[in-house]
Amino acid sequence: QKEVEQNSGPLSVPEGAIASLNCTYSDRVSQSFFWYRQYSGKSPELIMSIYSNGDKEDGRFTAQLNKASQYVSLLIRDSQPSDSATYLCAVKWGAAGNKLTFGGGTRVLVKP
């Protein structure tokens, strides 16, 4: 059973600080990795996608991928109260067609 693991949180960070979210996955044959943000009662929205080892930056967000360690992370710099949400890690397995498997999500609370 392929799995995607996240700490459920809540991860509480003060406004302006860096929020660091982690995600591990169980299978080395994986191609694509995604971070989604989901506000309560809403559907997920894509924040970042990353396909190769290393860092990828987009505004205040940085995704980091380490395939050898089966680990992907998301950093949120200068955290804002509007960043308070659940962040979902998703992995597309190489042999599973177009399907994504989601982690349980990490709830982030940014306190003013």
Place this chain on the structure above:
Amino acid sequence: GAVVSQHPSRVICKSGTSVKIECRSLDFQATTMFWYRQFPKQSLMLMATSNEGSKATYEQGVEKDKFLINHASLTLSTLTVTSAHPEDSSFYICSARTGQSNTGELFFGEGSRLTVL
């Protein structure tokens, strides 16, 4: 990003009735759409993969006769929950992929919250 629209956003029905949820890709053609279900405080669980012009592929444990999926065109997939029961109450979300299968990103509809009384 690409736009995926779902309707209705909320539906309340009586136990034993059937409910249809529509998922449309508004500005692109989607040969494949995905249906997810999310219970409170849980993550998204894939129910089925909807393929245009062919039968849907269901995940293990999902009853294909209860959750009917039709993907008649490149922009529309429907999920019908038949003979709904209170345990079917959930947040149903569709998604569609743009671009090439290995790199296209997944965009979600707004979700449909089903409450079965």
